[in-house]
Amino acid sequence: MxxxxxxxxxxxxxxxxxxxxxxxxxxxxxxxxxxxxxxxxxxxxxRGLTTGTTASAACKGAVLSMMGDVDEVDVWTPAGIRVRVKVEASGGRCIARKDAGDHVSDITHGMKIIASASPSERFELVAGEGIGRIGRGGLSADIGRPAISRSAHAQIIKAIEEGVAEAGLSGAVVRLSVPDGRRIALRTLNPSVGVEGGISILGSTGFVEPWNEHLEHDISESLSELDRVVATTGRTGLMYSRMLFPDHTAVLIGSKLDMLRMRTGRETVLCGLPGLILRWAEPEMLDGTGYATVAELIEREPDHPAITRALEHLGKMLPGTRIVLIKRDGSIFRDTGLI
Known part of the structure; x- marks a missing residue:
């Protein structure tokens, strides 16, 4: 076998x-x-490492460096894999640099994430300069909260706990900052999705998928040749696509929706969070709605006609393809297969 x-x-x-x-x-x-x-x-x-993994390494390195210099740490990732990350840490301060791997267009490559640690009787993470704040509704945290995803936050706290245990301490307060985060964030989608003042600390797996023309060819080939395929735009969509469509092959396409060339006569699905998919189908869908993001529109008015119009346009762009829009908890927001 x-x-x-x-x-x-x-x-x-x-x-x-x-x-x-x-x-x-x-x-x-x-x-x-x-x-x-x-x-x-x-x-x-x-593969590269997410901002969540990089921040985890910085925080663990800062804690460990209270006991001596550190040049490398190992951290847990949400994918269940441990990775070793090079750091520069001394006296409770640690610098970790974002590694994008072979993702040729990742603008955060080389970005410094800095953590400073001090002994404490408690565990605490403080988000400082260069880390964005939630500025609009419909995102993964309440307005005003740091833009640190749940999975990344859990990863960072685990790294701090490991560092504290290895250093023989009872606790630590760690302050996290990204010196160039505000400038870099202006070149990301953060301003348009409602994250203000810096970058987001993210990572549902802990890894950044590589992207170049070779990988794009493989994905296009899979979409055109498979009999049962579900294309999805992100890690959340990928996870739930496998649960919702176990008989299909799930293909992660990221933001490259223009690659969708699905052959008719096959069982094809496009599944993912609504924002990217609907804005791709109708870039001006929010004009006149009074909303700045699709997430905010869906949260406040889930039956808004702009959503229906975008789905109708999408149906014409991808005839024969079932469209399934999901929320972050995996519940289905819209499913054209049920219409």
């Missing part, structure tokens, strides 16, 4: 043919590390 290789980050079953096309002797070790992605042509691309 052939050895089955599963990508530990995405859960994707790697075809034997892809493995045979690779000449690397340590291919299985690379795949199991979570840090590498195998392409259909046998080539491997390196």
């Amino acid at each position: 052939a050895h089955i290789m599963i990508d530990p980050v995405t859960g994707f079953r790697i075809p034997d043919e892809w493995l045979r096309r690779s000449s690397l002797e340590d291919i299985e070790e690379r795949i199991e590390s979570g840090l590498w992605v195998l392409l259909s042509n046998g080539r491997m691309l390196r």
Whole structure:
């Protein structure tokens, strides 16, 4: 029986043919590390680390450096994989640099995330300069709260707890900052989605997927050749797509919705959070609504006619494809297959 290789980050079953096309002797070790992605042509691309993983490393390094200099830490990721991250830490202050891997257009590559730690009887994370704040409703946290996702926050707290245990302390207060975060955030989607004053600390898996023209070719090939396929725009969509459509192959396309070239006569689905999908179908859908983001519109007026119009346009763009829009908790917001 052939050895089955599963990508530990995405859960994707790697075809034997892809493995045979690779000449690397340590291919299985690379795949199991979570840090590498195998392409259909046998080539491997390196995953990067999210802002959540980078911040976790900075926080753990800061705690450990209260006891001595630190140049590397290992941290847990939400994918269940531990990774080692190089840091510069001394005297309770640690710098970790964001590594985008082979994602050629990640503008946060090399960005410094800094943590400062002090001993305490409690565990506390303080979000400082360069970390954005939630400015509008419909996002993953209340207005005014730091833009740190639940998964990233849990990852950071675990890193602090590990650092405290390894240092033999009873607790620590850690302040996190991104010196260049405000400037970098202006080049991201944060201003348009309602995150103000800095970057977001994110990461549902802890890893950044690589992206270049080779990976784009593989994805386009999968979308056109598979009989049952569900395309999804992000990690949340990928997770729930596998639950909702277990008989389909889930393909992560990210924001590259223009690649969607699904063949008619097959069982095809587009599944994901509403914002990116609806704005792609109708970029001006919010004009005249009084809302700045799709998330805010859906939260306040889930039956707004602008949503219906965007879905109708999407149906014309992707004839025969079922559209499933989900909320962050996995509940279905709209499903054209039920109409």
